[in-house]
Amino acid sequence: MKTSAKKRTMRALGLAAILILGLFATAQAKVDGLYNGANPTFNLTAATGYIVGGDGAVLHIWGLSPQGGPVQYPAPTLIIPQGSTVTVNLTNQLAEPVSLVFPGQTNVQATGGIEGLVTREAVPGGTVTYTFTAATPGTFMYQSGSNMALQIEMGLAGAIIVRPAGFAIPGNMTAYGTADTAYDQEILYFQSEMDHRIHEKVDSGQASLVDLTTWFPYYWFYNGRNAPDVFSAAGVPWLPNQPYDCFPHLLPGQKMLLRIVGAGRDMHPFHHHGNSATLIAVDGQVLESTPGSNNPDLGEVLFTQPVLPGQTRDVIFSWNGNELGFDIYGHVATDPILEVEVFAAATLQDPLAETDTGVNVAAPSQGAFPKRRAFRAVLTSGLATDPAREVVVLRMDDPAQPNILTVVKRGQEGTTTPASWPANTSAVIGTYHGQIFAGPADNRFPVTLPDQKDLTMGAFYSGSPFLGAMGTLPPGEGGFNLNNGLAFMWHSHSEKELTNNNIFPGGAISIAIVEPFGTTIEQSAH
């Protein structure tokens, strides 16, 4: 039949598309999971399965499968609109009673099954139902409430994300419904670890012989995968039971929300290269001085997040690279100045006279001028494309008089001082835009890099220091950074966890990429 031939062709094309996407799609920052609209019902089945470690090891797990789907490690991320009445039907295909608890949710009702230690349990072959109202937004987790030390180690744990009222992609993406919790990209960091010896025992039918007191992990996971598998796209066919990736992407100046879940038994120091980031909430509770405001004014700026067992942390990360001392965007002086390149801006109070050794500025309209240290700025008419810019090095010598900035230098490094100030100058913009250094003409970099033969290069190196620029690389180098973004490792700083059962590198490694402008970054679906 014609239609079935067409269907086959479509399927083949679809498969090819999936394979290609799986191999090449990288620009995404999204949280995958189960979304069943408002007042959802989730039908989950506890069952056994196998996952693949970053070293290729086959690891036995107990996981949850969504209706009709494969068993997952970790359990499916449940994405729920705030205020929903949530129903979770848990069917048990394991050989021992199983149940679920929902830390951070109140008034959880359990019906069916049998009475267990902390909640009602489903007997093997049976079902139990939990209902609760997802009253407040935030990042939470859910996990086994039966024989927990073993069942959670085996994989019966997952994340819950409650979307605030009014949440919309795109248009109104916030973690807690307020402007101070708004974000452009989001990523889940569900952190767990595994002692594979326990899983081997369970796989060979000796679950009752497992000694949990000698637990010692050898694998560390982000979203159920070890490095380097975290870089494969979500849902790739070769990781059927580990559908979630961990490969964040963002643009300069964007805010990325990290939803971190400490789902294992150990504490993990989670270090994000690139910049410090603001912790806005712990365990779904905003760090606020005014209760109920969801304004995280008590948020903490950290470069290493101590992720504790059972804890969730919401962290907002951003990067602009605007005070590096060189123009990481690789601009020439006449290019438009981008908003993210500016660390401070103010209008001039007085017109410049040739004899002026300082400038008098109004209160900054953006950022603040550094105190008692020199910084680079351009004097312009305030237009992004104004060609009559002059480069200056300024310094606020008396912080008690923040409107007076001494001119330390005029003109670009390595050039002579210009004869006169540019006409119609009306603004002072703190930026390293178009910075050049002494040396060869148009030298935009402060040092000379070594010969490539003296370097050992990494797979995410583009060959250039500048965002979006690709330099010449020797054969076989690079290739993991398709848009020539800036790559930063986000990883456990207990560095022994960067291994897969004794093989370095692996484990708790991920790479965040600051992509050049224009890169399309895939958003969460719900």
Next chain:
Amino acid sequence: MPSTLMRRALGLLLGVCLLALAVPAARAAVIVQCPGDNNGDADLVDVGDTPDPDRVVRCMHLTGGDGYAVMADGRRQYTFGFHDLTGTAIGQVINEGRMKANWPSPLIARDEGDEFFLTLTNVGMVQRPDLFDAHSVHFHGFPNSSSIFDGLPESSFGINMMSSLTYYYNVVKAGTYMYHCHIEATEHMQMGMLGNLYVRPAQNRYPDGHPLGALPAGKGAAHVNGDYALNPNQDDPLVGYKYAYNDGDGSTYYDVEYPIMMGGFDSNFHDADEFVQPLNFADLEDNYTMLNGRGYPDTVNTAPGAIVNVNGFEAQKTPSLISVNSGQIILLRIVNLNVTHFWGLSALGLPMKVIAHDADLLQTADGSQKLYYLTNSVTIGGGGSVDVLIDTTGLPTGTYPLYSTLLDHLSNPSEDFGGMMTEIRIN
């Protein structure tokens, strides 16, 4: 067809020739980049050096290689580490840098406003000629960093043996950071390539008399800066009042500062590395615990040259004895650079005021209110930092232990009463 083949072959040949022209000759060599330094020794103090008076250029030359440390129980430990050869002529760097791994790595203390040119020369591993590892420097926690100077081998590169790489940092944010090699991070960090790094605030260079409302009792209501000069090159940040952060009110004033690095060694791992055995990453577990690369009682031994390694070299240059006069305020810049553990640190009998986490002053988002807190202990994971002020005003003179709260690790390792501990002496 033949003509197509011929064209292709010629094209290929031309391409190869062009490539050969484009690739500069290999130049593996020690190269220092430091603007104004004209003899390549990475300092700006020699006759003939021409520092730009209007740029605050600072330079340093580190070598990366191997060496030995000695534990508090006398055990030898093979290490990787950095050595400071700032001021050494280029031609002597390889010889001077070999087998000189420091533990911990040399202190890097900078000031806001510095342009810092850090040259790293890889001198190779003398004890492990089979290794050809690159090295790098990662400034851990530096805000808004670039990936080219991040030292992460995945996103940039490491420098090969007998070659140099110069990092550039525009130093803009005060705080307590740390640095380490990021090449084969688990191995190189366990082997000791870890250093203290902090940045002093521009507030140290405020004009004499600048009003500050929250200075400690007896310190008046204004900043004191005896050598104030408009040009930061002429204003020593250590003359006059000193602060941990740009607090705006003098509340992070201190008299004496001490970097304290919590760390440890797994002796099995170090022995395996020394004797070219397979490395056991999976079972890494530190049995020697240390502060600034020494276990107690070596931590309180301040005699120069008292702790030397098997080659007679003083690799562990950093005692942690904290000795102050009653009434002084101590700033402890505490970092954990251990690769296996969270560690706690407690000052028995002394109030610890935590003023910053991870190089960020504890305050509300709008800066209107400080969020400092008092505690008896701090717990930090690997790669975290905490700044603690201890005001000794009114406290009895005497000796107070500063020790790991994981008491089972206070040993060297089979000798009891050692490890991650030092003393605070109030005189």
